[in-house]
Amino acid sequence: MNQSPNRRLLLIDDTPSIHDDFRKILMPVVETNQALDAMESALFGDTTKARAPVFELHSAYGGEEGLQLLVTAMERKQPYALAFVDMRMPQGWDGAKTIEELWKVAPDLQVVICTAYSDYSWEDLLERLHAHDRLLILKKPFDNIEVQQMANTLANKWDMARRASLQTTHLEQLVEQRTQALQMEIDERKHLESQLVQSEKLASLGQLAAGVAHEINNPVGFISSNLSTLEGYFNQLQQMLDAYQRAEALVTPPEQSEQLKAMRLGLELDFLKEDIPVLIKESREGIGRVVQIVKDLKNFSRVDNEQTWQFANLQQGIDSTLNIVASELKYKADVVKHYGALPEIECLAxxxxxxxxxxxxxxxxxxxxxxxxxTISTGVDSENVWLEVADNGYGIAPQTLQKIFDPFFTTKPVGEGTGLGLSLSYGIVKKHRGDISVSSELGKGTTFRVVLPIRQTAA
Ligand SMILES: Nc1ncnc2c1ncn2[C@@H]1O[C@H](COP(=O)(O)OP(=O)(O)OP(=O)(O)O)[C@@H](O)[C@H]1O
Ligand SMILES: [Mg+2]
Known part of the structure; x- marks a missing residue:
């Protein structure tokens, strides 16, 4: 912003003698006597003489030529501060037209219009040029000092306007930068807040889960073991009942035998014998589910004392997991694998x-x-590995999408989903300092992406 003041002037006038006059007024030849100057500075030290401002005056003898000079000057980034323009130039553009053209190229150019007569009323001219603040009128014949003062004042005005505009641009940039920084801060904060909410949910659920799991474990344990025992006992009872039934006809007296038979039919013993094992089986499955939930809950809240961080092969893990769930997938989907070569990663496998x-x-x-x-894909991305599980299932509605990682959020029927799968997974991925994200389209399918650092530096 500390550029030297602009003292470049343009004179557009078709009368050559006017150019000489302006030159004399604005660019007086300063008499210098080098010998005298040298003596002066030897006597008084290096003094800076106050000099009259030096203008650089460029001449054009018609509007078109003036415009050409201006265009070139602008291209060279050496703009004019001020143009003196003759009003009446019969050969080409008149002053008004010339000024219009000049301002198309350099809107901030200060202009003095010089004239002896007026072809326009000044009001009309100012109106036409929409420029009360950039245009002054100099009537011929003009006074030398008047020309000098105009040149000085308007060149200074041009400088000040340029400085103001540079400062405004600079300020606007600062405001823009600050706004961007603030917006980023806000976004970051929102992100952190939502993470905090998520991890708070997880933490409080974790405490709850640890307590519940502990309480449930014992009764579940003995119900489960009692059911097994009960099943065994019932098998024995059944053998006994079968034996009794076979002996039924031999019982004497025959009325007693009839009585036994009637009782057997009344109690629907055959149905009971069929149904009791089914009930026991269902109860055992139910209890098995409870055991699984408790296990999930414990996993969820676990501080992980038993597990150790080690380098493991993620692909092996995926494959063995696929084996375990093979029966669940068998009738539902084909699994396609796109595995990229992966390094071992430091993890809780x-x-x-x-x-x-x-x-x-x-x-x-x-x-x-x-x-x-x-479709299961894996790959490496600089310091991370990634894993994607994509399906072409029914997808997730946009309004549901932000809830799926919430503990206990499920859209599945009671008994089928507990809504813990994804929140558990979220917790595990975060523990690995990784990230889990989802993209989904209703009716098209869903893709989950897990990104995990290869190393847990300083973990
Ligand atoms: N691949 C998917 N396609 C469509 N919806 C999904 C998908 N994965 C998750 N969801 C939605 O997110 C919800 C939460 O999933 P999450 O795994 O946490 O619980 P869940 O599957 O319902 O129950 P759980 O996993 O405990 O048996 C699901 O109920 C379902 O609505
Ligand atoms: Mg699930």
Whole structure:
């Protein structure tokens, strides 16, 4: 912003003698006597003489030529501060037209219009040029000092306007930068807040889960073991009942035998014998589910004392997990694998398997009546590996999307989903300092992407 003041002037007039006059007025030859100057500075030190401002005057003898000079000057980034323009130039453009053209190229150019007569009324001219603040009128014959003062004042005015405009631009840039920085801060904060909310939910759920799991574990344990015992006992009872039934006809007296038979039919003993094992089986399955939920809950809240961080092969983990869930997938989807070569990653391998299992089972559960495809891809991206589980199932509605990582959020029927799969997975991925994200389109399918650092530096 500390450029030297602009003292470049343009004179457009078709009368050559006017140019000589202007030159004399604005560019007086300063008499210099080098010998005298040298003596002066030897006597008084290096003194800076106050000099009259030096103008650089360029001449054009018609409007078109003037415009050409201006265009060239602008291209060279050496703009004029001020133009003196003759009003009446019969050969080409008149002053008004010339000024219009000049301002198209350099709107900030200060202009003095010089004239002896007036072809326009000044009001009309000012009106036509829309420029009360850039245009002055100099009537011929003019006074030398008047020309000098105009040149000085208007060149200074041009400089000030340029400085103001540069400052405004600079300020606007600063405001723009600051606004951007603030916006980024706001976005970042929102992101952190939502993460905080998520991790708070997880933490409080974790405490709850640890307590509940602990309380439930014991009764579940003895119910489960009692059911097994009960099943065994019932088998024995059944053998005994069968034996009794075979002996039924031999019982004497015959009325007693009839009585036994009537009782057997009344109690629907055959049905009971069939139904009791089914009830026991269902109860055992139910209890098995409870055991699984408790296990999930414990996993969820676990501080992970038993597990250790180690370098493991993610692909092996995926494959063994796929084996475990094979029966769940069998009738629902084909699995396609696109594995990229992966380095071993530092992780809690069994927990990552659990993430994969949740994602794959969710994908299978998202299939409609038709058989679908689950595509599992992996790859490396600088310091991270990534894993994607994509399905062509029914997709997730946009308004549901932000809730799917919430603990206990499920859209599945009671008994089928607990809504813990994804929140568990989220917790596990975060523990690995990784990231899990989802993109989905209703009716098209869903893709989950997990990104995990290869190393847990300073973890
Ligand atoms: N691949 C998917 N396609 C469609 N919806 C999905 C998919 N994965 C998750 N969802 C939606 O997100 C919800 C939450 O998933 P999450 O795995 O946490 O629980 P869940 O599958 O319902 O129950 P759980 O996993 O505990 O058995 C699901 O109920 C379902 O609505
Ligand atoms: Mg699930």
């Amino acid at each position: 069994s927990q990552l398997n659990q993430v994969v299992m949740n994602l794959v089972i969710n994908a299978a559960q998202a299939m409609g009546p038709e058989r679908g495809t689950i």
